[in-house]
Amino acid sequence: MICLRCDAAWPVETYAAGCPRCASEGHASNLKLTYVSEGRCIRLPAALALEEGATPSVELPALAQMMQLGRLTAKLEWCNPTGSHKDRMSARLIARAMSCDAPLVVAASSGNGGLSIAAYAARAGLPAEIAVTASLVPSYRRAMAAHGARLVEAPDSLARWEHLARRVTEGAFAASNYRLPAIGTDPFGIDGYKTLAAELAGPAQPDLIMVPSSRGDLLSGLRLGFEEIGGVMPRLIAVEPFPRLARVMAGEDYRSRFDGRTAQVSIAGETVTFQALAALRATGGLAVPVDDKAARRAQAALAACGLHAELSAAAALAAVEEMARDGCLAGRHVTLVLTGSGLRDPGAHDPATWPHTNERPHAAAPPAMSGFLPPRTETSVQQRDNG
Template sequence: MQPGIPIQRNPALAGLACLRCGTAYGLDGPEPLTGCPRCRAEGYPASLVVRYDGGPWQPRPGARGMARYGERLPYLAYPSLGEGGTPLVDLPRLAAALGVARLWVKNEGQNPTGSHKDRLSPLVVARALELGYPAVIAASSGNQGVSLALYAAAAGLECEIATTPTMSASWRDALDQVGARVVTFTDPFDRWRYVARRVEEGACYPATNFIVPPVGSNPFGVDGYKTVAHEIVQATAGDEPPTVVVAPCSRGDLLWGLWRGFQEAREAGWLPELPRLVAAEPFPRLARVLAGADYRDHFPGRTRLISIGGSTVTYQAVRAVQDSRGRAVPVTEGEAAEARQQLARAGVYAECSSATVLAAALRLQDEGWLRAGDRVVLVVTSHGFKDGGEFVRSASR
C-alpha cells in the first residue's frame, strides 16, 4: 500500500458470488480475475458480484458523492477525486416531446474526468493498493483509460492502457499528460490478450475484462455503479420514482450496476417498485441475445460510437434487462447525432455514445413501449467535449 493513501475495507464486505450459479468466493487466497471459475469451466462465463454481511443500512451522514453510500461499497475509504453526486436534471420539454409524465437526465459527465467510469476506477485502485500491486491495467477506447490513469496517478500507482488507433486525440493527450503507458493494437481482441499476459505475469491488477467470451469488468469497480441508482432514488424521494431507466451499453457494467443498486434501494425500503432497464446499443447484439441468440456468440457490426462498440455480450447484461422486464434498442450513428443535438438544445451536452439514450427512448416512443404515465431517466455517461467535431458533423449527414 502506498504511504499516505487512505484505504479502509468495509467490514461488511463478505466476498464475491457468481450471478449465474450463485457460488460464493471468499476474500482469502487468490482472487478470481476472470469471473466465476466454475461457470467458465462449464463454458458459460459469468461475472462475479460483491457480497456484504449485515442488515439494513442507510447513507453515511455527512459523506458526499459516491462515499455517501459507502456502507454498500467494498471500501469506506479509497483514493477520491470527488466522484459521484452528479445532478439529476429535470427536462419537462423533452418529457412532453416523448409523451411521458417526467424525464430526467442523470448527468455523469460532471464526474471528475467527465464520465461514469470515475465510479469504477477508485474502487479498482483501492483493491490494487490493498493487494500490493504496483500497477493497474485496462483495455479501453477512451473514457475508462483516462479515468483509471488519473485515479492511479493520484494513488501513486503506474497505469497501462491497451487501446486501438480509434482512440481520440483528446483522450490520448490526457493519458500522455498523466504518464500512463499506452499500447496500441489494430485488432481489439489483441488488447485483451495483452492485458491477460500482464495480469498473468502479476505485473498489473485488471480493471476491465480480458477473456473471450467476456465477463464484466472488475467486480469491485462495477459495484461503484450501484451508486448511480442510489442517487437517482434519493433524488426522487418524496416524488414519484422512475419507471424506466435508459443507459448506453457495451458489455453491461453500468446496466448491471444500476440493476443491483435499484435492488438494494428496494431492499432498504427506499423504492416501492423496480424500474425497467433499457440498453442503448450501436447495432443488434444484446437485442439478438434477448431474441434467442447465444450470449457467448460474436455479433459483429461497424460503428464510430466507440465508447459502446464491440462485438460481444455478457451474461450480466442479459440478466439486468431480463430481470427488469426491459429492452435492448439498437441506435444508428445518425440517430445518436440527432439526439445529441436535441439534448444540447435542452441544456445537456453529451458525448454521442451517451446521446444514444435519448435516441433509444424516441424509438420506444414510436413503438408504443413507453407509456404516458412513465417517468424516465436517461443516464448520460460522458460529456460532449470528448467527441471529435468531424465525427459529429459526418454522423449528422
C-alpha cells in the first residue's frame, strides 16, 4: 500500500487514519493498493457479486451540438444493481470486510452508499449498520431496512462519523470515511472504481470525464484505473455544489472545512480530501462549482433527452456548459458520469420539484433545449446559489 501524498510504502492493513507518516505530520492522506503480479485486480468471491458494472453509455448528440462538442456521452451508473455507482465500491468493501473477519460493517450515508452497502452486506450475510440523519429520503430508509441493515439516526452529518469511530473501536469495519480531516474510503473499495475506468478506456475514450464529487473516492479510483491501464490520461473534472476543491486548487488548505448549503445531497458536505486534489493534479483536471439552480436546469435538459438524473448527477452537464462557454471544449469528447437516478432525489415524487413545468418528469422535450443555462456573468460566477 502506497501513500498518495508522500509515496511511503506500508504493509497491507487497515489504516484508519490513512498514511501513518502523513498522519504523524498533521496531514490526512489515503493509500492506494499496488500489485506485484499480473492482473491488477482482486477477484471477488463468486457468492458476493451482483453483476455490478458494464453500465451503458448513451450518446447525447443534440446537447453536444448545442455546446459545440465533438461528442457527449452519458455513463448510466444508475443501471448498477442498487441504482448507483457505489455498487462498484461496495462489492470490494464487503469482500475486504469478509477477509478481515469483521463482525459488522458500518457506514455513514446520505442515501446511495448506505443502500449499496446494505445490499452487498445482505448478499454476504454480514450485519450492516448505517448512520444517517433525519433528512434521509424515506425510500432510502425503507430500502436499507429491507436489506436488514440497522439504521442509526444522528443529529448531523459529522455526528454520523463520531458514531462510526466508536463502532470501529469495537471491531466494526468502516465502509465510508469517518475521519476529520477527511481521508476517503478504504483503498480496497476505491479499487472498485477502476472498473469504470476500464469501461471508458480505449480508442473511443473521452477527453474529459465529468465526475460528481464530494470526498473524491470516484475521482481517485478513476485516476488510479487510467494510470494502470496506461495510454492517454483523460482530464478528470470534479463537479461540486459549492466551491470546495475549487478553493483548494486556488491555494486553500485541503484540511479546511467549507461551508455551503445544497440540495445536491449525494455530493454535499463541508470536507474534501487529498486524494481528490491528487486526482485533479495528476490528470490536469479542475473543479467546477455548480449551484442548485444550474443543476436543475441541466436536469431538465437531460430529462428532455430521456434521462432523469438525480440533481447531483445532472450537475455534471451544467459543468460542461460552464466550461464550454469560452470554446475550450470545441470538438472534444466529454463523458458525464450520471451517478444516480432522479427518482432518488428528495421530493422526487412531488410534482412541484420535477424538472419540467409539465405534469410529469418524463414529459416530451420542449421545443428547443438551447440556452438551458443563462448567459455567463460575473455575478453568476462569483455568487452562486447554494440553497
